[in-house]
Amino acid sequence: MDCISKKEIKKFAQQIGIDLVGFASPDCLKNYKxxxxxxxxxxxxxxIEERDIQKRISPEFILPEVKSIIAIALSYNVEYExxxxxxxxxxxxxxxxxxxxxxxxxxxMEKLCEFIRSRCQGVKTAFLVDxxxxxxxxxxxxxxxxxxxKNGLIINDEYGSYIFLGEIxxxxxxxxxxxxxxKCGDCELCIKACPTKAIVKPYIVNANRCLSYVTVKKGEIExxxxxxxxxxxxxxDTCQEVCPFNKKAKKVKRQEFTPDKLxxxxxxxxxxxxxxxxxxxxxxxTSSSWRGKSIIIRNAIIACVNIGEKTCVEPIxxxxxxxxxxxxxxSAWALSYxxxxxxxxxxxxxxLVKERDEFAKEMMIKAINRLKG
Ligand code: SF4
Ligand code: SF4
Numbered sequence: 001m002d003c004i005s006k007k008e009i010k011k012f013a014q015q016i017g018i019d020l021v022g023f024a025s026p027d028c029l030k031n032y033k034x035x036x037x038x039x040x041x042x043x044x045x046x047x048i049e050e051r052d053i054q055k056r057i058s059p060e061f062i063l064p065e066v067k068s069i070i071a072i073a074l075s076y077n078v079e080y081e082x083x084x085x086x087x088x089x090x091x092x093x094x095x096x097x098x099x100x101x102x103x104x105x106x107x108x109m110e111k112l113c114e115f116i117r118s119r120c121q122g123v124k125t126a127f128l129v130d131x132x133x134x135x136x137x138x139x140x141x142x143x144x145x146x147x148x149x150k151n152g153l154i155i156n157d158e159y160g161s162y163i164f165l166g167e168i169x170x171x172x173x174x175x176x177x178x179x180x181x182x183k184c185g186d187c188e189l190c191i192k193a194c195p196t197k198a199i200v201k202p203y204i205v206n207a208n209r210c211l212s213y214v215t216v217k218k219g220e221i222e223x224x225x226x227x228x229x230x231x232x233x234x235x236x237d238t239c240q241e242v243c244p245f246n247k248k249a250k251k252v253k254r255q256e257f258t259p260d261k262l263x264x265x266x267x268x269x270x271x272x273x274x275x276x277x278x279x280x281x282x283x284x285x286t287s288s289s290w291r292g293k294s295i296i297i298r299n300a301i302i303a304c305v306n307i308g309e310k311t312c313v314e315p316i317x318x319x320x321x322x323x324x325x326x327x328x329x330x331s332a333w334a335l336s337y338x339x340x341x342x343x344x345x346x347x348x349x350x351x352l353v354k355e356r357d358e359f360a361k362e363m364m365i366k367a368i369n370r371l372k373g
Contacts, residue, residue, distance in 0.1 A: 003120035006174050012115050013072065018108050019159060019252075020073040022143030023174040026066045029057035029135055036135075044200070046207035048216065050133030059134060063126040065171035071143035072112070073154075074105060076257040077162035077249050082264045088311055089265040090303045093212070093235025094162060096288040097264060098257040105129045105166040113168060124171040129164070136165045144177035150202040151190040151239040155183070160249030161240050183245075190239035195228040199239065211236035215299055216291045218326075220359065230306050233271070233299040234288040262286050271300040272315035294324040301330045305337045313338050320351055328355070329363030336367035345371040 006023060013021045036053045039045050050056050059066045076094060095101070109127040117123055128134065137154050140146060145165070146156035153161040184202070191199045198209035207213050212235045214225050221229075240246055261282045274282070276293065283289040283296060297319065304312035316338070319331040332351070335344045345368055352364045 003123075003172075004116055008119075009070065009112070009116065009174075013108075013112055016108055016111050017074070017254075018072050018112065019075050020071075020145050020156060020163070022071045022140070022145045022177045024069045024071055024139050024143035025176045026059040026069055026169070028069075028142035028176070029059070029138060032057055032135060032138060039204075042206075043208065044204070044206040046210075046213045046217075048213065049207065052133070055133040056135055059169050062128070062132065062134070063124060063169040063171065065124055066126075066169045067173040068170050068176075069139055069143065070112075070168040070170060070174070071140045071145050072105070072109065072166045072168070073140065073145050073156065073159070073163040074101070074108070074166075074254075075159040075163050075250070075252045076101065076254070077160060077246070077251055078254050078257050079251045080258055080264075084265050085263065086265075086267040086269075088268045088304070088307070088309045089231065090233035090268045090271060090300050091231045092233060092259075092262060092264050092266055092288060093237050094240075094264070095164070095237075096234050096262070096286045097259045098255070099260075099285055100287040100289075101164045101257070102129045102131065102287065104256045105164055109166050109168055116170070116172075120172060126169045127166065128169070129166045132167075134167065136167060139167055140165050142176065142179050144179060147180040147182050148203055149182065149190065149243065149245070150184045150188065151194075151199055151243070152203055152205040153240065155243070155245050157183075157245075158250050159252075160246035161243060162246060162249065187244065189242040189244070193238050193242040195230070195236075195238060196225060211238075216295060218291070218295070220329075220363075221302070226302055227306060229299070229302055231303045233266070233268075233296060233303055260285070262288070268300045268304055268309065268312060269315055271297060272304075272312060272319060294322075294326045297322075297324075298326050298330045301327070301334045305334045308338070310338060317347075320347070325357035325360040328357070329360040332360075332364040332367040336370045341371045341373070 010021045113125040140154045146154040149155045155161045196209040198206050200206050279293040316331050316334050319327050332348050355361045
């Protein structure tokens, strides 16, 4: 008799709070080489994606003996009423509500692996969440977790697309589950709603134009994208919010993904005034902290400009002397939109003389030129 069945794994996973489990063959990614090459050639892959295509389709680079992949999913569609405490708020994506999902999923997968090991001696596993080169959504699709929506996300009939994905590579064979065909039909709501037209055609997303990436991108953001960010300070939920499958998706009671100190509509001025200690307390426990404080403050500065929020001016003026060149540069940029022209131009000119960072200098020069009109 075999040491463990798929049914037993699914049952245990359910007991420890994993919503969905499926099984895929490690070879399921092999046919995606051309797709990835085409994406790369068209300029649709972004800087945080693994550049080595072979690594993206080869689970054996992570676990050489891999024979199956166990795909898991956890819904983060928590029951929670979003409240608006201030007029000057920035929007935090649902994926960053509550505790960092990497931690939550890893703990659950660790328990699942322990359970499998307790039944099958010598079994080898490796578990992954997000920060790995493999095509996670494609694995989830082949494992029958859900089907591909036109926004490139995995949609499950019961939970919609608000699901976190994880994978366990294992050196034991399980028969793969069956992938499901797309159920989007004629719907194009996500394509129409995308603020940057990042969904270039059904199922194809240009990651460089996707605001989820733009909010974590380092360096300068193109002016047209920057304007489309609106109030978004981390991630983008627009294409998921309009999806009919999310409107009818099951809600879950999950404390881990319920907002705590970081609110879904967080006060921008509080963010602009944040100390390192505040950042650690507010953003530290969530998945939005990985790019650091400067990127979040930069996004808050951009949001202030996008909503024309004059109460942000004083905190942004203080940030002109920040230790971060990104923040100094974007503060100058923002003040050129939000302030009385002549006075602020003089202030920026004075700082420009002392500025040593090339990026900050460039942003200050652009701000001064804009102020000259
Ligand atoms: S996450 Fe936002 S920017 Fe990205 S494809 Fe969806 S709607 Fe467009
Ligand atoms: S919004 Fe419509 S087209 Fe887009 S993923 Fe949902 S069902 Fe598919």
